[in-house]
Amino acid sequence: MSIQIIKSGILDSIQGLPIIGKQHEGFSPGGSMDLIAHRIANALVGNKKEAAVLEMHVPAAILLFTKETLFAFSGAATTATLDNETVYCNQPIIVNAGSTLSFNNPANGARIYVAVQGGFILKKDRIQKNDVLATGHSFDYHFEGIGQLHALSLGWTANTQEFYRSNNIRCIQGPNFNVLDTNEIDQFQNKRFEIDVQSNRMGFRLISTPIQHAVPTALLSTAVTKGTLQLTPSGQIIVLMADHQTTGGYPRIGTVISADIASLAQMHIGSSFGITWVSIEEAESLLLQQESNLQQLENACKFRLQEYFSEK
């Protein structure tokens, strides 16, 4: 019972939720870049949100299922070909043993998340979280016995559009915001930031007209978080992402709000966006709203799955 990588993609790995509570020892929290897609993919197949998923950057891997299972993919808005059939993102799908899955180029988004019912089995001596997967790798999943196969798709789709935005990312101002020149502060909301090719799971380098700023007196290293906007001496921003270093000494001019991290994670290299400053109160209420919508969707998935399997 496993998925085999027939042809590896550009960067495929198994990811869980971030590991919290070890940042003070220098361990980056890690975990899925797009935690919304991670949770939706799991919800679609009836998993707990903690279950590990397969995270793939585009172009993604070609996968072989050795045993039938229920799976789903979420994140980037894409379709895939399962043997000869087209299958869609954000749907629970039953797959037969021996089926091959290959992904098409997404219309939107940069990362695809695959969940299988019961979750992947991680073994210390084989595949661990965050390992980069290569062609020939295979990793096991739990198999709960679906029995007679009824359908390819269970026939319903989770609407995930409301969770993503593409044109601007909202941030709160950081402790060193005051290093920016007054002109920059006035003009900031008109600036565009392009995601540089030197971007990865640790951080995104952003390209813009250099940000004019005062050179701060040497800053001592302090803790940084996911979403921190670090201003480098050349006046360019690095946004810290899932695998970020735990401390940093660059001026921190702001931080992406938690509600917009997934949107940023789904932007691909070369795309650009603006930054909108919001208050921390707004950031909190946006996160609360998002979390409640996400929980509603998770509950709806649970309900639909129960309904489907009880009718069978």
Add this chain to the structure above:
Amino acid sequence: MSAKLPYQLYSISDQAITLDFGGPISEETNDRVHRLVASLQQNMLPGITDIIPAYNSVTVVYDYMTVYQQQLKNKNSLPVYTLVEQWIENNVNLQSIENEHDKKEIIIPVCYDKSVGIDIEFVAKSHALSIEQVIELHTAKIYRVFMNGFLPGFAYMGIVDPAIQTPRHDIPRPLVTAGSVGIAGVQTGIYPCNSPGGWQIIGKTPLPLIDENESLLLTPGSLVKFNAISLLSFEKLIK
């Protein structure tokens, strides 16, 4: 007990708040940091997921939803961050706990041979010292671990003798090997794993800084003494 230090309190995200004592690297401020950490740990609040000490600051990471649930229970409609801020401030004002960080002294063998301490010649030259003098000055002091960070198990230590303080390289090396001992200004540290890095590498230790269970050799408050070993014993120990 010293007089109250001023501090700044600010959000670094919608789920993390830093209390910053300000000022340069000093053992006194760092003691305040670790006393605050101990006090926070003793008076934990539901939803706090990490407490991260640094040289002169403490960062508290929290799970917004968990703290929010607490607020609901207490029928409190204030923003979540204000509750966490209040909790931190209550603890910084308490500060009744004695300085409890462990004082165990850890001896770390270091080979200062040029073949592994690839910048030791440069460090010596830039201070008009001999390599032997650099080794003597680096091994003479007992260093304290101010904080962990940068890489799993990396410990920021100090304070380096002014006679050998050397700024980091302008352009970091793409690869510094695990065990490399470096200097950056007033700081000294050991790379726990292979990594890009900009510190001046003056030696190498055969000692692992992190074991297979991910427990760390050096944690904030540890006291560290470096002990010079020959290239021959280094090579023996590494095997």
